[in-house]
Amino acid sequence: MKLYFTALILLLHSTLVHAAASVNVEVTKQEINVIAVTMFLLFVTATLGITYWAARRTRTRKDFYAAGGNITGLQNGLAIAGDYMSAASFLGISGLVFASGFDGLIYSIGFLVGWPIILFLLAERLRNLGKYTFADAVSFRLRPVPIRSIAACGTLAVVLLYLIAQMVGAGKLIQLLFGLEYHYAVIIVGLLMILYVTFGGMLATTWVQIIKAVLLLLGASFMAIMVMVKMDFSFEVLFSRAINIHESGVAIMSPGGLVSDPISAISLGLALMFGTAGLPHILMRFFTVPDAKEARKSVFYATGFIGYFYILTFIIGFGAIVLLANNPEFLDIGTGGLIGGNNMAAIHLSQAVGGEVFLGFISAVAFATILAVVSGLTLSGASAISHDLYASVICHGEVLEAEEMRVSRMSTIGLGIAAIFLGIIFEQQNVAYMVGLAFAIAASVNFPILFLSMYWRKLTSNGAFIGGSIGLITAISCMIFGPTIWVDILGNATAIFPYKHPALFSMSAAFIGIIVVSLLDKSKSAQEEIEAFTDQYVRSQTGLGSEGSAVH
Amino acid sequence: MVSLKEVEIMQQLYRRIYNDPEFHQLEKKRRIFSWSLALIVLLIYFSFILIIAFYPEIFAKTIAVNSVISWGIPVGLFVIISSFLLTGIYVYRANKEFDATSQKIVKQHINDGRV
Numbered sequence: 304m305k306l307y308f309t310a311l312i313l314l315l316h317s318t319l320v321h322a323a324a325s326v327n328v329e330v331t332k333q334e335i336n337v338i339a340v341t342m343f344l345l346f347v348t349a350t351l352g353i354t355y356w357a358a359r360r361t362r363t364r365k366d367f368y369a370a371g372g373n374i375t376g377l378q379n380g381l382a383i384a385g386d387y388m389s390a391a392s393f394l395g396i397s398g399l400v401f402a403s404g405f406d407g408l409i410y411s412i413g414f415l416v417g418w419p420i421i422l423f424l425l426a427e428r429l430r431n432l433g434k435y436t437f438a439d440a441v442s443f444r445l446r447p448v449p450i451r452s453i454a455a456c457g458t459l460a461v462v463l464l465y466l467i468a469q470m471v472g473a474g475k476l477i478q479l480l481f482g483l484e485y486h487y488a489v490i491i492v493g494l495l496m497i498l499y500v501t502f503g504g505m506l507a508t509t510w511v512q513i514i515k516a517v518l519l520l521l522g523a524s525f526m527a528i529m530v531m532v533k534m535d536f537s538f539e540v541l542f543s544r545a546i547n548i549h550e551s552g553v554a555i556m557s558p559g560g561l562v563s564d565p566i567s568a569i570s571l572g573l574a575l576m577f578g579t580a581g582l583p584h585i586l587m588r589f590f591t592v593p594d595a596k597e598a599r600k601s602v603f604y605a606t607g608f609i610g611y612f613y614i615l616t617f618i619i620g621f622g623a624i625v626l627l628a629n630n631p632e633f634l635d636i637g638t639g640g641l642i643g644g645n646n647m648a649a650i651h652l653s654q655a656v657g658g659e660v661f662l663g664f665i666s667a668v669a670f671a672t673i674l675a676v677v678s679g680l681t682l683s684g685a686s687a688i689s690h691d692l693y694a695s696v697i698c699h700g701e702v703l704e705a706e707e708m709r710v711s712r713m714s715t716i717g718l719g720i721a722a723i724f725l726g727i728i729f730e731q732q733n734v735a736y737m738v739g740l741a742f743a744i745a746a747s748v749n750f751p752i753l754f755l756s757m758y759w760r761k762l763t764s765n766g767a768f769i770g771g772s773i774g775l776i777t778a779i780s781c782m783i784f785g786p787t788i789w790v791d792i793l794g795n796a797t798a799i800f801p802y803k804h805p806a807l808f809s810m811s812a813a814f815i816g817i818i819v820v821s822l823l824d825k826s827k828s829a830q831e832e833i834e835a836f837t838d839q840y841v842r843s844q845t846g847l848g849s850e851g852s853a854v855h
Numbered sequence: 856m857v858s859l860k861e862v863e864i865m866q867q868l869y870r871r872i873y874n875d876p877e878f879h880q881l882e883k884k885r886r887i888f889s890w891s892l893a894l895i896v897l898l899i900y901f902s903f904i905l906i907i908a909f910y911p912e913i914f915a916k917t918i919a920v921n922s923v924i925s926w927g928i929p930v931g932l933f934v935i936i937s938s939f940l941l942t943g944i945y946v947y948r949a950n951k952e953f954d955a956t957s958q959k960i961v962k963q964h965i966n967d968g969r970v
Contacts, residue, residue: 405914408931409907412900419896419938422945423889543923556925557915558907596950603939603946610935838869844882845872845957848865 335482338663339670343481346518346671347495350511357503357510364704367504367711368435368686369590372851374509376597380604382509383588385516386679387414387609390672391472391738393519393616398646400620401627404545404555407620411613413572417579418609422602425580428757428843430589430598434850436683437586437749438691441756441767443842444835446828447700449768450752451691456775457748458583458691462684463725464741466677466718470726471734473673479643480650480666485730493723496678500685500715505591508678515675518668520608523615526649526665529656530622545624555624567802571739574806578742581750584683595846616649623648626655677722685714736787739804740778747774747809755817757843760836763829766821774813781805871964881956888948892941903934 361367374382392414400407433440438454470489477488499507534541542556549555579585589598627633627641633651635642641651653665689711694702748771755762782788784799802808821829842848872878906913907927914927 405925405927405931408928409904412903412931412934415935415938416896416900419942419945420893422942423893423896427949538924539922546923553923556917556923557927558911596954599946599949603942606939606942610939613935614932837873838866841869841872841878844885845961847868847872847961 336480336663336666338660339481339666340663342663342667343670346514346667350495350499350507350514350671350674353510353514354499354503354507357507361502361504361506364435364690364707366506367708368587368682368690370505370509372591372593374591374597376592376600377604378509378513379588379592379597379601380608381516382512382591383585383601383605384608384612385512385519385672385675386585386588387605388516388519388612388672389469389676390476390669391469393523393612393672394476394646394649394669396613397616397620397623397649397652398644400617401623401641401648402645403559404549404551404621404624405557406559408613408617409558411616413575414579415606415610415613417576418602418606420576421580422599422606425753425757426589426598426602427595427846429586429753430592430595431843431846431849432757432839433590435587435590435690436686437583437753438687438695441752442695443756444832444839445756445762445767446764446832447695449764451695453768453771453775454749454752455687455691455696457581457744457752457771458687459684460744460775460779461581461583461741461749462680462687462718463721464737464744466680466684466722467725467729468734468737468741469673469677469680470722471729471732473670473677474726474730476673477670479647480669486727489723489726492674492677493719493726495674496681496722497716497719499674499678500682500719501712505587505682508675508682509588509591511671511678512675515668515671516608519672520612520615522653522661522665522668523612523619523649525661526653526656527615527618527622530618530626530652533622533626533656541618541621541625545621548628549624566807567804570802570804570807573810574739574742574746574804576746577750577810578746578806581745581748581753582742583687583745583749584679586749586753587679587683587686590850593851594849619649619652622656623652627651630655681715681718681722684718685711688714688718733792736782739787740782743778743782743804743806743809744775746806747778747813751810751813751817755814757839759818759821761821761833762817763821763824763826763832765824765826765829766817766819769820770813770815770817773816774809777812778805778809781808868964871967872960875960875964878957878960881953881960885949885953889945892945896938896941899934899937903930 360371363371365371396407396411399410429437429440432443436454436458438451438458441454442450470492473492474485474489477483477492478485481488483491499511503510530541534544545555546553551559588601592598592601627648633642633655634640641647643650650662650665650669654662657664689707693710694700694707751774752767752771756767781800781802782805785805786798786801786803789795789798789800914925914930916926918924918926918929
């Protein structure tokens, strides 16, 4: 029986990641696009203005990490949607629909369904237990030193891998869109992100993300509407014209696709669904709202915006087939494909439906998107260093607020500089696997610890620490010895670990490790941790005693 | 800084609430509700995926004889929209009913503690 399994699951690799990867293809230097640069400068000016405003409101730790806890559900929903609607997913998914039609929809659905699960099982408990980072929630009843060490390792690994992938993708994309030198592009992204985060903290980061999300939703809506105008607002017309033009014909209307082994498919599916629930920069957003009510609302809005956005990208992809695939203006003479590759479909379409000005707008939004996403990542990495490692592990909680904030600002600058250097070092490397690895680590370290701490009374600190470390090591070594790195990058003949996606194995290893070690743990502290589950449970369900709650 | 005494008071409060049968009733209702919604989402998603994996021809059929639109498209839309609606249903009930009951229980115990 044919397994089209992968089709459904594969999102990561094919979409997210490949936006970065496909831009990897020879980038021809473009002339400087004046309209795009002007619009981008407008965005930068506006967001620096916001940063200035936010900086004056960022005085305490709570302001810096959690925007004072004053973000509303709607605002946070937009910010979460913004974190999710990266340049890679916008360009990647519309490019995928352009290339293979219906399959693109399958991928976006895979991304979306993680959200209801996060809402039903994690969001409010997380909000009620935590303060600034997800490690706060886990160390409610567990020992802070081991828990925060492993949580910070998980966070930093995810953040660095994701940052490298974003920086390299950003450099290539900006080179293509703006005609700007790769190194300059990477340095500009790095410096702006350092400014936003260092001075404006979570408040500026959130508003940059909100503005970008609104611009992206407006731009994508306009594009989809213009496509439908050209199709007399008839989906019949859109689809039948696409079928006539596309080389695969009627096959673009049905599941097609990539056939690979079911193990890899399931493994990648797990990484996507549970990786999302373990991404530190997304989890951190639940602490920016005042209470569990607003936390729930933010997931509701986020799911709505993300779902709407995916529907738009579907129309955009089909519109691109109809309007671009036969249009020599957008085709590469050599290959016959789109100039710059399939992931440029949305960008070219913006020019086809809205001319130079709209092309400039969409290019500027794509640049803004990268900035907003890297800022969120850097802030979550910096808080893992200052709040989890420095304040709790090194100083054992005995630290002045001002000192902790100084450390987080220094960490932000350090991470920003590291991101610039890594972006430059990895310029010629294939970084597509890094997002996959980041999701696998989030699903194998952060998620199991967080989930079990909330749902399993018998979890102990030793279990979480050892099991989490096993998950981390398994994910990284399966990746290194797997086909992507061992064969494709290091040039060995055969892979020691045969599958591309480690999550099925590394997640199982983490869960088994955590459970076995916890059950064997008969120490006195383990006993106390198990007893404290009752307190944690009541707090997580009622919000009594939680950060910012009325009752103290 | 939270004093040791406050921690103790809080702990007693948590334990009292935990032993309150009304709290347990609420938790049972909540648990059934959130896990059933989670199962519905997983069921919808995995049916969608399994059809694609094993019977892709079902989604290739057009919705009407004179149409080019295949079943896969409305079904895909249904998965997206139902995910959104289910989060809406959850938020509505949790924010109205569950939060009200849970706040009532908490208040009652705080007041009892003062007496």
